[in-house]
Amino acid sequence: MFAKNGIFETMNKLDVSVIISTYNQPIWLRNVLWSYEQQVFKNFEIIIADDGSSDETKAVIDDFILNSNLKITHVWQEDNGFQKTKILNKAILKSNAEYLIFTDGDCIVRQDFVDTHIKMRRPNTCLSGGYFKLTKAISEAITKLDIEQQNCFNKEWLLQRGCPKTFKLNKLTSFGLKAWFLNTFTPTKATFDGMNTSVWKKDILAVNGFDERMQYGGEDRELGERLLNNGVRFVQARYSVICVHLYHERPYKNEDAIARNKSIRKLTKRNKSTFTDFGIEQ
Numbered sequence: 001m002f003a004k005n006g007i008f009e010t011m012n013k014l015d016v017s018v019i020i021s022t023y024n025q026p027i028w029l030r031n032v033l034w035s036y037e038q039q040v041f042k043n044f045e046i047i048i049a050d051d052g053s054s055d056e057t058k059a060v061i062d063d064f065i066l067n068s069n070l071k072i073t074h075v076w077q078e079d080n081g082f083q084k085t086k087i088l089n090k091a092i093l094k095s096n097a098e099y100l101i102f103t104d105g106d107c108i109v110r111q112d113f114v115d116t117h118i119k120m121r122r123p124n125t126c127l128s129g130g131y132f133k134l135t136k137a138i139s140e141a142i143t144k145l146d147i148e149q150q151n152c153f154n155k156e157w158l159l160q161r162g163c164p165k166t167f168k169l170n171k172l173t174s175f176g177l178k179a180w181f182l183n184t185f186t187p188t189k190a191t192f193d194g195m196n197t198s199v200w201k202k203d204i205l206a207v208n209g210f211d212e213r214m215q216y217g218g219e220d221r222e223l224g225e226r227l228l229n230n231g232v233r234f235v236q237a238r239y240s241v242i243c244v245h246l247y248h249e250r251p252y253k254n255e256d257a258i259a260r261n262k263s264i265r266k267l268t269k270r271n272k273s274t275f276t277d278f279g280i281e282q
Contacts, residue, residue, distance in 0.1 A: 014071075015118060016044045017095035017201075021084055021194065022105030023051045026060045028139075028246045029105040033064050033072075034147045041115035045071040048105070049091035052079025082257070085210035085219050088194075089280045092201070092209055101198040102220075107131055107243040108142070110153050116241045117198045124203070126227055129196030130188075130238030131245040132171045138163060139247040152244050174239040182239040190234035192224025196243050203232050208279030217258035222265045230274040 018036070022029050029048075036046060048061055053076070061074045075091045077083065092100065101117050103109065120127055134142075134152070138161050142152050151157045155169050163169075174182055192199075197220075207226040214222060228234060267273065 014043060014045050014097040015041075016099045016101055016114060016198075017047055017097040018044055018101045018103065018114065019047045019049055019088065019091045019095065020103055020105050021049045021051065021088060021091075022053060022057065023084075024053045024057060025105055025248065026053070026057045028248070029057060030060045030064075031142060031144075031147060031246065032105055032108055033060075033068070033070065034144050035108045035110075035113075036070055037068055038111045038148060038150070039109075039114045040111055041118060042069075044101075044114050045073065045096060047091045047095050048072065048074050049084075049087040050074060050076040051082070051084050051087045052077055082215045082254070083212070084194075084216070085214050086212045089209040089212065092204060093280065095201060098201050099198065100201050100204065102194050102196075103243065104195045104245075106246040106248055107195050108147060108152060108246065110242040111150060113241055113243060116237075120235070120237055120240060121198060121200075122233075122235070123200070124231065125233045125235055126190075126192060126199040126203070126224065127197060127235055127237045127241065128190035128193065129198075129241040129243070130171065130193070131195050131243050132168060133245045134158075134247055135162060135164075136247040137161070142246075153242065171239055171242060179239040183236045186236060186238065188236070188238065190236040192220050192227065192234075194220035195245065196238075196241060197224075198241075199227065199232065203227060203230070205280065206230060207274055208276050208281055210280075211264060211276040211278050212282075213278045214261045214264060215257035216253055217261045218265055219261060222261070222268055225265065225268050226274055226276065229268070229272045 065072050077087050210223050
């Protein structure tokens, strides 16, 4: 009866869909999902874009579906090489909110991550976040308690465990005016980086999503370039929307694929392309 007069739909409308890409990193994904349990903003869903992981990853996801309050949808495709763009397009179609956050299954997010993306979103705008890269030793030492207590975002906690002391630690200590200043004057260009970015779903659909010809190496940047060509404004938020990146190797890195991707990106820029024929709709 609520749906008939619109009340049920209003009460249950999700503010954001968080799309998390993953491939055979069940321990890291578990840590990441723990971090979403800590979010101060609760009205979101998680779509896990799984590029062919084994049953071990499925077991982790199923456990969270059964035992946590997170709203999780697991979108899986058969393992046929690096097809991240393809599974992300499938995840986009499964999302139920008008606003999308894209991130990876190796990025633990701070408890204000979703909240800050929501507060900073604007019409016709894409937020460009970043990450703070952790060492292998720290990545492997992080516990559920560390995530619950937000230790992995604490500068002193990290330094005590051997984290290099660099300017990038400002990502973890910047709020308010300091964050605004660093976002505004950083020389780093605001781009579409799949580990931490957010945009309106309608804007993604307007450019036909990710180009499925592309494998690892700038595949997310190419989507961002089409968004930019289509009039979407990019806003730097790397000192405001915070995640820490867990260490891992990249065995899927392929120089031939990177070269092909660069060629596609070159055409996108030269032709000022706003649409790909190899995206969501083909």
